[in-house]
Amino acid sequence: MSGGTVGTLLEVRDLHTTFSIPAGDVRAVRGVSFDLERGRTLGIVGESGSGKTVLARSIMRLNIGTNVTTTGTATFDGRDVLSLPHAAMQDLWGPEMAMVFQDPMTALNPLVRVGRQLTEHLRHHLGVSKAEADRTAVELLREVRIPEPEARLRAYPHELSGGMRQRVCIAIALACAPSLLFADEPTTALDVTVQHQILNLLGREQADRDMAMVLVTHDLGVVAGRTDETLVMYAGTVVEQAPTRALFADMRHPYSEALLRSIPRTNRPSHTRLAAITGRPPDLIAPPAGCAFSPRCPYAQDRCHEEAPPLAPSGGDASHAFACWTPVGSPEAAESFARNVADGLPSAVAVDLASGGAS
């Protein structure tokens, strides 16, 4: 999983993305910073509306429309992509950065044959002949385990199954051998049985090609064991950031904990209640004053509603940062949780019930 060539490939600093709509400014991403080394993998986790997809698209400059503004810097291979002219961006897209989209049904043009969609950028960027591009395309399809690749080149997307289409999309993204791949919820639209195959395929390609990858998902289970590092996002900000192993070993932010708790587990008794996160994600036009998660947090104190906690490491591990006044496992958290349960705060009561109503 870890890369051979070392050095920082992508360095994002204080990235903000805002959409102006008639109702106001939607601040979808609010000050995100992270680093990604060459050949390594980063998971970005959050529920829908947390800004994870917008973040990925902002870095790739794929938010279209005249009402979007992105500030901050995203230094890719020494260049700030946010200030690059469009033409320079077009040279990066394909050979340097590529994206696999969420829904393979809509990401492929229904009226263009698979072959053309696989080879058009190959030919554009690398200037290879049609025959050679076709050969590469067949190899790519074979690589992503698509049977009878030669015949598939002449197929239209609707002639393939969902899993096959996502494999084609991955092959398209890999065609120009990018050094950074964004996979935006690559398995959400697929059958459960296919999800693992696709994730394994992505992992294998990433390792074989020594390519950096950003895996965007709403499912903590997907990043576990598949990424080197994980960012947990909530309401456009990073709430917890750690090496994936460390994160799962010691989850500190209540939101990360809540996400983990909402994954169905097969090793629990079948009638264990799943703890859905109570409440709704905040309004991004006018986010709450304090911690954005505080209205839904079982450990919330008065301070949480008033003052936003900074993203900072605590304890001995400098690589594990979180933004919380009452981190999970701390005495403050236990104390406020007990008080909140006693007060009948829905978020706390729900968690209490799901954990067996011990208290």
Place this chain on the structure above:
Amino acid sequence: MAAGTRLRMPIFTRLCVVWLAVIVLGAVLADFVPGLQDPNHQGFLFGTSKTNDAPSWAHLLGTDNNSRDILARIVYGGRVSLVVAATAVATGTVFGMLFGCFVGYVRGKADAVVMSTVDVILAFPGLVLLLTVVTLLGRRDLVVIAAVVGFLSIPPYTRVARAQALAVSRREFVLAAEAIGTKKRTILFREVIPNCLPGCMGYALVNAAVIILLEGALAFLGLSVQPPTASWGNMVNAARVDIQINFWPVVWPSLALVFTVFSLNNVGDFIRRSRAVRSAAL
């Protein structure tokens, strides 16, 4: 919210509204406009004016090749266009909407019969059918032309109204009314038709423009109202033989026609846009 998202009418569209108002007022009040000449008065017969005369105080837009006052003929000619368009819109909305809403709501056999009739009538290119009917009727006064155009407007409106009615019939308030046992006829008149009205009205403006163009073409071919009655199309046709001598008698009625059609389209577009904005804001 509603006030904030309401589209402001651009100056240009306001000018179009003004133009349409002028044309309508002119057509209605033509007989009472002081100084406006008799559109059929041929001045040269009595030695007071010349044929194909340049604009002057006596004839603001000059005279045509029969020495008739062009301005007066344009104002009176507007009558033909407007009467034909208004009849088409009125018959179209009244009958077309009734038929369309009825069959769109009750469906079944009535729907099949009415719609296949509509399909057959619409299989004829509009102008060709109009040409044939008008000629075969033999008489060509304003009443006949308006009646034929009106009759031929029913099928397209029926189709538009039916499409609207189909959509409206599936809405909750119609289903609710049916559930509480309201009579079909009451639902048709209280729920379906009023809800189809805005859509049909949107179509009416566009259709009015099309009808005016159609009547213009018919008149240009000499098959609309019988001369000497003025219409924009027959003015253009009459003046075109002398286009080498005097260009302007062709220009003025052409401009009247183009401005009117343009204004109808422009105002219609604006109404459609603002309706879209309003429904998006809901």
Place this chain on the structure above:
Amino acid sequence: MLPFIAKRIVRLAATLVAVSFLTFLLVNLLPGDAINALIPIDAQQDREFVEQVREEWGLNDPMLVRYARWLGDAATGDFGDSIVTSRTVSDEIFHRLPVTAELMLVTVGLSVLLAVPLGVAAAYREGTRVDQFVSGLSQVFLSIPGFVAGLFLIYVFAMKLGWLPATGWNRLSDGLLDNLKTVILPALSLALIEIAVYTRVVRSDVIGTLQETYVLSARSKGLKDRYILFRHCLRPSSLTLITVVGLNIGSLLGGTVVVEFLFAMPGLGKRLLDAIFQRDFMMVQGITVFIATVYVAVNTLVDLVYMVVDPRIRKAD
């Protein structure tokens, strides 16, 4: 796919029978006895002669009988004889058709050629000056009837500049350039409205397509904007354009009547007008049914073309 085509052809045939019956009804029920066209009024004093002519033309039979006879003949391509020139109607149609067909082809070709780039440019630059300019232009074009456009084109290009002939027709066999000289002005006059309609369709359709994920995905592959527009956006949008072109053939056919009249072109529309003025009812009937047939057939064809362009429909049936 085959049952689909068969279904469409059955429907086409049914519509055509209905269309021909309606035409027959129109021509025969409306006032103005056909006998007036056959025999001058003053010669109608001779009762016996009138009866003889009526019998000869089958005017005494019940209408349904006459319709059945006419339809039977029409099915074999015999639309009867012109009562004025006594040539067969189908002969006349056959003779005049190439002129009208060429005029329409050139018009549609010219319009598509101009409208596609205009519409795509407006969609690509939605909301900018380019878009406003294109929208304004199409609104203006939409308001100029063919005869007004034609007259002004004649005035400028034939009378003032003397580049092109004002009226008349050169056959294709007289040389391509001479032929084009006589077709370009009429085609332009007809094209204005078509350009406006097509441009609007292409614009709104491409705007819709640009929102699709597959366009974003094409973008993320680093393809040039122009390539994306014409390769990935235009094809889905062209389906709508084809439909609109088909539907607009109706108004275009009407337009050719006017333009052929204005430019004195020996086409089908001009022939229809002449027949109308001469009260040549066999001719009017034949040409009207023919035009309606073409219109309905073109729209059936459009449905079939749809299947060729959209592989999803091809598979579905």
